[in-house]
Amino acid sequence: MQQRGKKGNTDDLLAASFKELLCKAPMEKITIKDITDKAGVIRPTFYNHFADKYALLEYIVRHDLLEPIKPLLLNDMIQEGLTLLFSSMQNERAFYERAVCIDGQNSFESIARSEVSKLLLEIIDQKKQGKSHKYAWLDRQIIAEYYANSMCYVAIAWIKRDYMISPKDLSEVYKYLTKSSMMDVLNELV
Structure with missing residues (x-):
């Protein structure tokens, strides 16, 4: 198994430290010193790896949630990828x-949307290979942002509603919403 190297190890140490701290205190109460003390590194080390706590949160979203699902999405295994993400x-x-x-300018939602959008742009670019969409206005950026917004909304609503259904069921709900027209969904309301 290939090691990620010292930078990867330090990134992971800082991420683990931040995760543990956030479970106990709100973001605004967590200092860089708290993160580095818990990780067992000196404060300047943090800034060699991340600009601030929000960059660390971006790393966590990208590394922990999105990198593992990228191969699945590239291989058209959307359901499996979403189930893994939600799990x-x-x-x-x-x-x-x-x-x-975490709200405000650097909210979790905005960070997640941005990172998901970047991932989807990468996938579109790898799959597109010179193809254009029949609707010229519907470019790669709009497609990536649309699905990033919908994925993040569904995931955040699920979390805020105390994980009411399983990750597999949530991926089914997302599939249903994206494959059905608005009128289909409205007409099926009981």
Whole structure:
């Protein structure tokens, strides 16, 4: 198994430290010193790896949630990818329950949307290979942002509603919403 190297190890140490701290305190109460003390590194080390706590949160979203699902999405295994994504969030339930409470300019929601959008752009670029959409206005950026917004909304609503259904069921709900027209969904209301 290939090691990620010293930078990867330090990134992971800082991420683990931050996750543990966020489970116990709100974001605004956590200092860089708290994160580095818990990780067992000196404060300047943090800034060699991340600009601030929000960059660390971006890393966690990208590394822990999105990198593992990328191969599945590239191989058209959307359901499996979403189930893995939602399972990962549920497995670190305490962290994500606190993370979704981070609001403002650098909210968890905006960070997640941005990171998901970047991932989807990568996938579109790998799959597109010179193809254009029949609707010229519907470019790669709009497609990525649309699905990033919908995925993040569904995931955050699920967390805020106390994980009411399983990750597999949530991926089914997302599939249903994305494959059905608005009128189909409205007409099926009981």
